[in-house]
Amino acid sequence: MMTRLGPLDLRNPVILASGLQGDTPEKLKAAYDAGAGAVVTKSVTIQPRQGYPEPRFVKLDNGWINAIGLGNVGAKEFARQLGTPTYPVIVSLAGSDPSDYTSMIGMFDGVAAFEINLSCPCVDDFIGDVPLLAADIIGAAKSATDLPIFAKISHTMYKSVDVFIRAGIDGITAINTIPAMGINIKTRKPLISNVQGGLSGPPIKNIAINTVNKLSKLYDVPIMGCGGVSSWRDAAEFVLAGAVAVQVGSAAMDDLSVLGSISEGIEAWRLSSNT
Template sequence: MLNLEVAGMYLRNPIILASGFLGISQAIFERIYDEGAGAVVSKSISRYPMEGYRNPTIVVLENKSYINAVGLSNPGYEAFSEEIKTNDKVPLIVSLVGSDPSDFEIMTRKLDGSGIIGFEINLSCPHVQKLGLEVGDDPQMVKSIVETTKSNTTKPVFVKVGVGSTNVLDISQAALNAGADGITAINTIRAMKISIDNFNPILSNKVGGLSGPSIKPIAIRCVYELWKKFKVPIFGCGGVSNWEDAVEFMIAGAASFQVGTAIGFGGMSVFNSISNGIVKYMERKGYQSVKELIGRSHKY
């Protein structure tokens, strides 16, 4: 009932761990899969190891949302490929971040042969200079990066877009024209929290990325517009906390959806509770396959 194929990736269910949560060890990936996720996206991996920002890197907001500026800390692609070299169990999508096409060429070549099901290119981290949105707001750079990545792998390549200074639809158009197999929408949105006691911005980086329920309506709007315009595979992302959110993303046009911040508040049981909720909803509505939900709101 919940299994589906998305851009050549066969998933037992549409619930995917979003990039940047729960670490990047093979043991954690297996645990997340055992807890019920249909697939896992790794933390964004870069060509060289990155340390990230000093604390504080996360602010917790009242409504179960975060503002984070962790800073893409990761061990680099060589150490990461060692970490996952024995993976034959977890449907793993590797998130890549870089500043020019050569970074992506080197990383894709190395990781392509490992037991992964696809790539997600992070063109949308809103708080790291020379990476993420600074690259993703430049359609020409997006085109070169996607073309280079595609020419070095036969695996599906998703491009993760964010709400930057360039329209989500324009960046997605550039990515799709260059051969991307699908779009992940959206990344966190630039945001701040300032102390009214000592007047300091709370994050060490001052500006971070907003995630969780606060961004869900914006993410839904992006997915809706993307599906309406392109009818391509979309991973919806941003504020999925329960099965109702998940269904809303799918009827907006998402083929699957990613869950991140909600794990910080509800733990890993969120994967199974979302699956169970979707199954009951489908039974009530008389649907046989979760695919029947994709884009359903566009009929009205």
């Protein structure tokens, strides 16, 4: 089931979302082999980051809270590890200055696209809070490559997308995790070291669908729906809201085979309904 995502042609519309399940080339390849149409890396930064101390990732009854703090080996080292992939890899980039992005983009060979992380909920003073700075970064990224540039936004940023479109963005990923907190009532301490983390999984699905629906009515731009997709029925809801593809994160943490089953299910649904 070929899918057109802006200028990209993918074998299906199910994409591994950026996260811990994509922090090594081996994990990315495993996700693609499990049935994803493309895979997004964990966000990388211009310099290595240690991230927040443990605990920083906690499973809830029906979702996850995480605050990794953008911990990563740095773009240069990750690019070296990745090499030239033979499958569609979208590299997630995070930074605070346009020059960071132009430098990082130049480090990667043979990737399919880049996704600019405008909305990490666990890092202070993130660029998505300043739409004009985000637009400058998008413009700088566009000038550094002919590859597609996508932007990952929060559920509160949909009104800023017109600025990103004018800067040349090729597509939008909606949404990122939502700021949240949990407390262990036995220890009386927060569940994660950073106190606030990002909530993901089924609890945010309907917020994500609502955001995709708003975006699709306001803008003519390809949308990847992300947030709580764990079945083909979830994916179908995002498609009906206006998404051309979906990203799967938390569900893939438990079982990578969900990527293939969602792809198969959404194809069967489309064939049966002529969607």
